Amino acid sequence: MLGVFHPALRLLMKLQTKARWRKWKRFAATPGGKLRLAIMLALFGLSMLMMLFFLSSTRLTPAGAQPLVASGMFLLTLLSVVMIKSDAGIYFTPEEVDLLFPAPFSRRNLLLYRLATMARGLLVGSLIFSFIASMAASRWVFAYIGVYLCIAFLQLLSIALALAVSILGGAVYTRVRKIALGLILATVAFGVVQSVGANVDAGILDFFRNFSSSVGGRIVLFPFQVFSKVVTAPALFPDFLGWGTLAALIDGVLVVLILRLDVNFLESSAAASERLYKRIQRARAGQGWMNLAKPSSRNRLPMPGYFRGAGPIAWRQSVAALRRSRGIIYFFGFMIFVVGVIAFLGGKADALLPMMVGVVPMLVVFYLPQMLQFDFRGDLERIDFLKTLPASAGAIVAGELVAPVLAATIGETVIVMAVSWWRMNLIAGLVICLFLPVVNCLIFTIENLIFLWYPRRVAPSGPNFSGRQMLGGFVKMLILALTGGVSAAIGILAYFIFSSWVVALALGWLMTAASCLVLFPLTVRAFVQFDPSMETPD
Amino acid sequence: MTKSFPLVQVEDYHKVYAQTVAVSGLSFHVEAGHVLGLVGPNGAGKTTTLRAIAGIIPPTKGRILVAGYDVVRDPVEAKRRLAYIPDDPKLFETLTVKEHLEFIAAAYQVANHGPLADRLLEEFELVEKRDALAQELSRGMRQKLAVCCAFLHDPSAILFDEPLTGLDPHGIRTLKQAIVDLGKSGKAIIISSHLLSLVEDICTDLLILDHGRARFSGPIGEARAAFASTEDASLEEVFFRAIEKGSEA
Numbered sequence: 001m002l003g004v005f006h007p008a009l010r011l012l013m014k015l016q017t018k019a020r021w022r023k024w025k026r027f028a029a030t031p032g033g034k035l036r037l038a039i040m041l042a043l044f045g046l047s048m049l050m051m052l053f054f055l056s057s058t059r060l061t062p063a064g065a066q067p068l069v070a071s072g073m074f075l076l077t078l079l080s081v082v083m084i085k086s087d088a089g090i091y092f093t094p095e096e097v098d099l100l101f102p103a104p105f106s107r108r109n110l111l112l113y114r115l116a117t118m119a120r121g122l123l124v125g126s127l128i129f130s131f132i133a134s135m136a137a138s139r140w141v142f143a144y145i146g147v148y149l150c151i152a153f154l155q156l157l158s159i160a161l162a163l164a165v166s167i168l169g170g171a172v173y174t175r176v177r178k179i180a181l182g183l184i185l186a187t188v189a190f191g192v193v194q195s196v197g198a199n200v201d202a203g204i205l206d207f208f209r210n211f212s213s214s215v216g217g218r219i220v221l222f223p224f225q226v227f228s229k230v231v232t233a234p235a236l237f238p239d240f241l242g243w244g245t246l247a248a249l250i251d252g253v254l255v256v257l258i259l260r261l262d263v264n265f266l267e268s269s270a271a272a273s274e275r276l277y278k279r280i281q282r283a284r285a286g287q288g289w290m291n292l293a294k295p296s297s298r299n300r301l302p303m304p305g306y307f308r309g310a311g312p313i314a315w316r317q318s319v320a321a322l323r324r325s326r327g328i329i330y331f332f333g334f335m336i337f338v339v340g341v342i343a344f345l346g347g348k349a350d351a352l353l354p355m356m357v358g359v360v361p362m363l364v365v366f367y368l369p370q371m372l373q374f375d376f377r378g379d380l381e382r383i384d385f386l387k388t389l390p391a392s393a394g395a396i397v398a399g400e401l402v403a404p405v406l407a408a409t410i411g412e413t414v415i416v417m418a419v420s421w422w423r424m425n426l427i428a429g430l431v432i433c434l435f436l437p438v439v440n441c442l443i444f445t446i447e448n449l450i451f452l453w454y455p456r457r458v459a460p461s462g463p464n465f466s467g468r469q470m471l472g473g474f475v476k477m478l479i480l481a482l483t484g485g486v487s488a489a490i491g492i493l494a495y496f497i498f499s500s501w502v503v504a505l506a507l508g509w510l511m512t513a514a515s516c517l518v519l520f521p522l523t524v525r526a527f528v529q530f531d532p533s534m535e536t537p538d
Numbered sequence: 539m540t541k542s543f544p545l546v547q548v549e550d551y552h553k554v555y556a557q558t559v560a561v562s563g564l565s566f567h568v569e570a571g572h573v574l575g576l577v578g579p580n581g582a583g584k585t586t587t588l589r590a591i592a593g594i595i596p597p598t599k600g601r602i603l604v605a606g607y608d609v610v611r612d613p614v615e616a617k618r619r620l621a622y623i624p625d626d627p628k629l630f631e632t633l634t635v636k637e638h639l640e641f642i643a644a645a646y647q648v649a650n651h652g653p654l655a656d657r658l659l660e661e662f663e664l665v666e667k668r669d670a671l672a673q674e675l676s677r678g679m680r681q682k683l684a685v686c687c688a689f690l691h692d693p694s695a696i697l698f699d700e701p702l703t704g705l706d707p708h709g710i711r712t713l714k715q716a717i718v719d720l721g722k723s724g725k726a727i728i729i730s731s732h733l734l735s736l737v738e739d740i741c742t743d744l745l746i747l748d749h750g751r752a753r754f755s756g757p758i759g760e761a762r763a764a765f766a767s768t769e770d771a772s773l774e775e776v777f778f779r780a781i782e783k784g785s786e787a
Binding site for chain 1: 555586589592593594595596614615617618620622624628630631632633634637640641644645646647669670671673
């Protein structure tokens with residue numbers, strides 16, 4: 001097989017690997033790079049430790065985890081099939097499309113290159129998942145190899161299906177896909193009915209165990225049991241070697257099938273790659289939810305007043321937020337569905353409350369600011385234009401901040417009021433809602449201030465980009481802790497002096513608002529000093 | 539033609555990056571009714587100069603005035619009288635064509651913009667796309683929309699960076715004619731382009747930049763007299779002679 005692997009493409013892969021190392025080495029060579037690397041490693045290590053600590057409390061036995069791993073793999077495969085529509089194609093990066101497609105390489109050369117880069121990428125990609133999977137494995141290396149073979153299977157299946165689209169044609173593929181999905185879902189439904197009927201009060205693990213032993217479950221999970229048995233193999237021989245060989249054979253068959261399917265995939269691949277590249281860019285910018293729904297021009301808003309130039313800017317961002325809101329709603333709908341299903345199947349619906357108490361601050365501080373980039377962060381490409389507008393820098397900054405603050409406040413108010421109504425504590429809900437506008441104002445001002453100080457554009461990968469993101473997050477937490485800490489401290493102090501919650505909350509609110517007022521001129525200054533020609537993203 | 543006075547005035551403009559001098563001691567002006575062609579090799583400092591006039595990047599040294607307003611000291615008034623169309627205009631992907639014009643009208647406080655917007659959309663063949671989102675437009679249509687946005691608020695000075703990129707033949711003809719008409723109506727126009735034929739066709743003045751320095755600034759006729767052997771010499775010949783002479787110096 002390596003015989004047909006074009007030497008130039010082999011060289012390209014070698015150079016890419018070398019370039020990646022060089023990038024890391026250069027990054028670590030500067031004092032700033034060393035600092036960022038240290039922060040990155042510390043944060044990564046911390047998050048891994050937290051995850052391991054969390055998972056260790058729910059340690060699974062290899063045998064007990066098998067149904068869960070197999071069902072998870074099946075769901076991921078089902079998702080791949082659902083996502084691969086009639087316009088699917090094999091993904092190549094834009095530079096690969098521009099430089100390799102017109103070059104004198106055969107289609108098989110390009111396919112082999114794609115498979116080789118995929119295999120190389122999985123070496124690192126599987127590492128993170130292997131830590132999670134190791135909780136259900138007797139040895140970490142089993143988990144790593146099992147995860148590697150499993151993800152490879154999913155990616156190979158996607159490529160095979162994309163080629164199938166080219167062979168069958170869009171219309172036939174859609175029909176076949178619909179029938180196949182219908183049959184699979186009917187089999188799953190049969191299995192679910194059987195497993196729920198077996199034990200209505202069972203927890204989530206029991207549910208998956210019952211499902212995997214039901215007739216429907218046995219049929220749909222059959223191919224995935226192999227991979228789950230690699231991860232959960234109790235011993236090297238015969239379990240791991242036996243199941244591992246079988247899993248590798250399954251992947252091998254898919255590789256041969258892909259290489260045998262001699263179909264001209266270049267056109268569909270170029271189009272699909274362009275689409276997917278945009279999606280990946282959005283996902284890397286924390287806007288993956290935008291991929292869930294196309295914006296529609298039907299949603300409109302009236303133009304507000306001029307407000308020294310802030311009005312039209314706020315209108316423009318608000319219209320964008322409104323038109324992208326379907327994606328956000330789908331995203332939250334999905335999250336609520338997943339949490340609800342887990343709580344219901346686990347028989348612990350009431351456990352949702354502490355989960356939500358933990359989730360809401362995370363949502364306010366981390367997730368929503370990442371999702372609602374209807375401000376300077378989403379306008380990096382248009383800062384030139386913003387600077388040409390006949391409005392003062394203060395008005396432009398104010399206009400840019402309105403939409404995300406409003407959108408976040410509305411979304412959070414709905415969630416907080418729903419939870420407080422559910423728990424019959426409307427007063428607490430109302431108090432939280434009063435704080436939401438100032439807290440959001442503070443958070444989005446900090447986000448934009450850091451962004452204007454330290455702009456980051458989505459880059460394909462690389463240490464500088466990750467380092468910048470992590471350092472940005474670190475600075476944000478630092479400013480937030482400082483301003484939030486001062487507000488909280490003054491509120492608590494006021495409570496002890498006046499023995500009144502009302503005074504304490506009012507002072508806390510005022511201090512948070514004052515923090516916004518202090519940070520706003522800094523943001524305006526950062527915008528004025530922002531020189532787009534100096535902005536050098538990775 | 540209206541009475542000539544400088545609508546764009548650049549005095550001793552310098553732009554220095556950490557180690558690199560992008561533009562050094564550049565001075566020129568564009569009077570009302572004049573169309574200046576800004577030409578030069580890659581990296582000459584053309585876009586840097588345009589972006590400085592547009593108030594996007596601050597000059598390291600020097601003074602830039604638009605319609606008498608300093609772009610650093612009085613940026614809002616300067617920008618109110620200026621339009622800048624970059625070589626690859628970045629539009630707002632989720633706004634429609636019509637809404638772009640609506641937004642520009644609001645931002646520049648253009649009263650009753652509807653009829654003018656309609657006329658511009660018709661002129662640039664965008665009427666059918668008025669309700670299309672910007673992300674659905676082709677490269678050329680995006681360029682046309684950027685031009686419509688620039689023309690909507692009736693600026694005194696207009697800066698074009700490679701204005702013909704992506705345009706179809708009809709679009710090219712319409713835009714060229716529009717630029718000539720705008721010049722005649724008393725606007726000051728600067729066109730940065732590598733297309734010397736475009737500059738030759740519609741420009742009255744020429745600024746040749748090389749390595750951040752002006753090799754020539756003045757009417758095209760004077761450029762011919764300074765660098766070419768004959769009066770009907772092509773602009774290409776003038777351009778290369780000016781660059782060669784600059785290199786020798």
